[in-house]
Amino acid sequence: xxxxxxxxxxxxxxxxxxxxxxxxxxxxxxxxxxxxxxxxxxxxxxxxxxxxxxxxxxxxxxxxxxxxxxxxxxxxxxxxxxxxxxxxxxxxxxxxxxxxxxxxxxxxx
Numbered sequence: 001x002x003x004x005x006x007x008x009x010x011x012x013x014x015x016x017x018x019x020x021x022x023x024x025x026x027x028x029x030x031x032x033x034x035x036x037x038x039x040x041x042x043x044x045x046x047x048x049x050x051x052x053x054x055x056x057x058x059x060x061x062x063x064x065x066x067x068x069x070x071x072x073x074x075x076x077x078x079x080x081x082x083x084x085x086x087x088x089x090x091x092x093x094x095x096x097x098x099x100x101x102x103x104x105x106x107x108x109x
Contacts (some may be wrong), residue, residue, distance in 0.1 A: 025098050037097040038090075042082065045090035050078025 026034060050071075053059070056078075059070040066073075082090065 009037060023098075025102055029098055029101050036096075037094055037101070041090040041093035041097060044093050045082040046075070046079040048078075048089055049081050049087065050074040053078060090107065 003071055021033075028036070053074050054071070059067075062070045064076055081087070
């Protein structure tokens, strides 16, 4: 993802993670951890979507002369789709990270 998109994406992550409607489980996780988890889950969704596009054959859609740039383009498209369409993979991954974090806290204490 280009740096401008990364910064815009991280701003959206910060706004979401600071949301006042955070669940009880989320509130038990420190803010810096929530931000890290949210960013990682959104990056996961972006990579997942770009890999789905590649395996569906979209990497060949750019022609043979653009073959070396096809993964870059798929990464861009995957990132845009993940952010714009909110497919739900990121949210589920985030929820899972929150639950695993809380399960770890319960085991430590």
